[in-house]
Amino acid sequence: MSGDRVRLTVNGVPVDVPGRISVAAALLGLERPFRRSLSGQRRAPLCGMGVCFECRVRIDGRAQQRACQVTVRDAMRVDTDD
């Protein structure tokens, strides 16, 4: 894995994660929740390949982004439902 680390802001808190990983992998590693379903259940990635849409989070202000389809970048802002 690349030795580079990047700094994300997850729900307002700065965190350092390995570079080149996906936002989904980063949040899973941090044991952060992803989204709440319509009835309020906690949800996290299921398919890992952009199909199930369970890993949706807000990235740099854009809602409903699939975390498994986006690679982390320095200064990226990620917001989850919790």
Next chain:
Amino acid sequence: MTEAFDIAVIGAGPAGLAAATAAAGAGRRVVLIDSQPTAGGQVWRHDVAHGYPAPARRSIQGAMSGHGVTWLPETQVVAAESGHLLVQDPRRGYRLPYRSLVIASGARELLLPFPGWTLPGVVGAGGLQALAKQGWALRGRRVLIAGSGPLLLAAAHTARRHGAIVLGVHEQASAATIHHFARGLWRWPGKLAQAASLRLSLAGIGYYPGSVVTAALGDDALSAVEIEGPRGHERLDCDVLAVGFGLVPDLTLARHLGCATRTDHVHAQVDVNAQQRTSRDDTFAAGESCGIGGRDCARLEGTIAGLAAAGVPIPAALLHRRDHARAFTRHLDRHFILSPRVHDLARDDTVVCRCEDVPLGAIRPHANGRSAKLATRCGMGACQGRICGAALTELGHGPSTDARPPVFPTRLSTLGEPDRLPSLPVSRGIST
């Protein structure tokens, strides 16, 4: 640069890479499109910790190093009109003209509902592989693998390689079926080698045929699973459950284009002729979208599709090898038929449509999928019915055949104000 490409290849897995290589080798201008940031598809997905397997690296370099292949990563086909595709990447949406098309959209994992399957910590078996390769830190996590099919062994291999503690692989098919399946593999030496090397690396990991995870337990996240198998009923604590019931062809794009499909068993596949041509004259399909046959079959079909799209005669030997590889589909289908036990796992209160939180009990009273959809919103959410549609087809609630655009959720700006075709570089190379 508004010149049309000769051939657009959708999907950069084994089939798409082979198609692009063959078509470019025949002197055609090829554009290779994939929604992922790196080539390889799912089976050859780039691993941030371990890079590519050697055959993947060779195949990718083969496609990208020659002239004539323009590689567009992170690019999603969202609609098709006559003579061009509407595509979008993270920055823009635009129309991409083409003359012929090769669909190499691959497969999706069949994910079936059971009590607790929506808990965080429950992932697909292929999902576990994809997320591990994206950098999910699995070291020290207790992972249980369940479901059906050869993919479970590959998932166990990936999990272990990433430092997980693999608690066991629970295969719903019976021990007798598995032995019969393995005995038949001599006809596909490549498969035998794959299976043997996986079994080797799995030494020490329990493989339990005839065993089904009946429930995932936990409050806000997975903490344990319930299993029913030859040893009776047991409960096992774990951090991750990777569960998948095999693969189904991804037909979204093919259906959208109006390509005919056919259904041999339960799930449909693109209907192609010997040259991999679909019911549309200008459109070819190769690999898992034509039925689950594995990577060797996908590569052969990709090459045939690439040559056919380029208008080049196809060597008879190649067609023969493809036919042999394709026979594996039937071998696989025969042995990993899902038992009624698996079909009956979901209860009336089990959520089936995860996007709209629709439980099975709300869907049951409806005569058909359309009626259920209108009344419950089942399949109307963000995944556009990709997960629940395949699951409900498997459970016998009728096929889902929606073919309207957009193929994927799409920025309104892409649909309303597509850019002019940007200047696209050729062969941007790969990161390994």
Next chain:
Amino acid sequence: MSTFDLIVIGAGIVGAACAEKATAEGLKVAIIEPGTVGGGATAAAMGHLVAMDDDPAELALSRYSLALWEAFTDLPLAEFSRCGTLWIASNDDEFSHIPAKLARLADAGIEAELVEAAYLYELEPMLARGLRGGLRVPREGVVYPPAIARHLVDRAVERGATFHAQHASHLQPGGVTLQNGSVLHGPVLVATGCALPQLLPSLPIRARKGHLVITERYAPMVRHQLLELGYADSAHGADTASVAFNVQPRPTGQILIGSSREYDANDADVSMDMVRRMLQRSFCFLPGLRDLDALRIWTGFRPVSVDGLPYLGRVPGMADTWVAAGHEGLGVTTSLGSASLLIDQLLSRATAIDATPYDPARVLS
């Protein structure tokens, strides 16, 4: 056993409302619907409950129906949302027509207010700059039509109506023959929308295709159903293909974007060209839409009568044959009023509003 007080053919929202109303009056009803209940134009509709005031008869029927819709505001499956309608004037000319529109609505007893530019942006801050003002109709709302059609059919069946999942092959004196050969006897009401000419070829219907786009769920961007005042020109114009800005906030947080109108479009395929035109129009009014994701696009066909008014009443020259069809884009709004008007006539009672303008005899004479 197969003799009924009324045989309703077609279970879109209009047929469903008629069947429900008839059973409420104690009639013995049969419902004939081979497809999904509410699965045609009803499923494709926006579900906007709106008074259109361009024609007095249209306004009268809308107003009458809107009052009846108040009975559904607490029904959860109706997903009623009183978002109100905000008609938008882009320029001085459009703005100058608002007082007359206001007066027509006031005459019909519909509450509405003129909206100056500053107030417009207070109501809807995401609107594009430079708009002139608008007209707000605060008590209008939106519903989810296919679930209501289903509900109305269920209510009718609870009251004893029988449901026949069959095609109606042809009408015959005193009843209808179904595709399976069985014959139902009794007065027949044809409520088959665009398919009307199959059973009643003397009543012309043209299908007018429309497209809709729905987004993913988001935090609210707009509060009202928003329409450009030019909408009525598009709706009533004879152009082969036109688009108009018409955006609706769904209670789900999704935004529904319309609208397009096309005559002579034969297939139900999504035309990316029409989608493009429609979205470009919507970006003129709501530029922020550009960044949202579209989940689905679909098409539907509005059943258009000769003069834009529905055919409601007895079909001249045919014994015991009734029609309720041809509501164009107002079928959801006017379904309940249409049903009351029709059943009152069937029972030879006085109607709540003058039924003459909708009498199918007008096109047969």
